[in-house]
Amino acid sequence: MKTDKEMFINVSAGGTRIAVTENQKLVELHIERADYERMVGNIYKGKVQNVIPGMQAAFIDIGYESNAFLPFSEIGSPENLSNLSFDDDDDEIPSKNKNTTKRNFNPEKDLSKGDDILVQVIKEPFSGKGPRVTTEVSIPGSLMVLVPNGNYIGISRKISDKYEKRRLRRTVKDFKPENFGLIVRTIAQGKDVALLEADFNRVWDKWKELDQKIKKKKAPATVFRDFTTSDQVIRDLFTPQVKRLIVDDKALYKRFSTYIKDVSPEQLKNLELMKGKGTIFNQDKIEEQIEKSLKRKVWMK
Incomplete structure (x- = not known):
């Protein structure tokens, strides 16, 4: 129907x-x-206020009335990449040898009170509780998403045509920066090189502006605001x-x-x-x- x-x-x-x-x-x-x-999607340069191993979480001051909640599971978690294809075959499961994960990070030892940290809001504040955040920040574009500190090309699994996946992968490989991840969204299917590159340039400009704010502003500070609803x-x-x-x-x-x-x-x-x-x-x-x-x-x- x-x-x-x-x-x-x-x-x-x-x-x-x-x-x-x-x-x-x-x-x-x-x-x-x-x-x-709205806060979801916004990126903040925050300051660690507490690290609580018993809760497997840290609390981050991002300039909001309540500290943001950062679960240890949201620090460099490879599970966030499960809806992406890293090869032209959809059955491929991302593995460590594809540079999809970061170095081993132990929050209990490597995270200390007073540290500056870059986080992105993934859940709005509710009932007096602060927002939930992740360190897996990403800069969304219309056709693709830029992931700092990654080094991979991920294609939406909703794109089922392996030849289209191959074309998209080869296209974005030409302009993907070193040590950055690029996620190609479903809507990019069928789009020509000019549209894909134009969208990447818009996302890259957003990153350069964000990077300057990170260097110049003192925590806590807002360094990126996502689209309106x-x-x-x-x-x-x-x-x-x-x-x-x-x-x-x-x-x-x-x-x-x-x-x-x-x-x-x-x-x-x-x-x-x-x-x-x-x-x-x-x-x-x-x-x-x-x-x-x-x-x-x-x-x-």
Whole structure:
């Protein structure tokens, strides 16, 4: 059965709502409040406050009201690479001889109070607890992700064509810097060399700016801010399978239009600015579906 996938973005004074529908049924809802600043994806130059072997964790001051929580398992963990292919055969399992892991690091001995440390937020703060962070920092682009202190090329396992994997691997190998990892995202499938290299250059510029901030700023300090929720949703979910992306805000429409021209120009025809009367969430009865899903009694399929 063919799936008609569409995205609707509603902008108001209270924030931004992003709805994803499949065959007119609401399957995802993302909300970005105007009064809340998202932290996930941000990178901080932090300072170690406590190392607690009994908890297998450390607490890091990143300039937030509560210290960030860094589990030892998030320090150089190779498990973070499990969704990538390191060879043209999907069954290949990453191993130590492929330079996918760092040197042996013992947090109990090598991490001390007062040390500076670079961390990235992977979970928002909640109920008075600080955010959860990792030392496995990455700089996201639209088609690829740059991983400092790595030395590999990883291809999304969702790309199943081994010949396309081989082409992508050979293409990015030409501009991958030494001692950096590059992860090629699913959306890069079918993209030509010019688009891939342009995206790498944008990511590399972000890294150079971040690197300068690391050298100049004293901890705790923010050295990189990730995309807003709406930009992240477009980056991660606006795939060729999405038939329409409808926006009701002219400024956001122009921003998305510029982004799509740079990354996936063939998808520009799927972007629409809503005109006329009515609200965008009246389409496909999205507002009604949201209200139903929030009731105490929810009917299952």
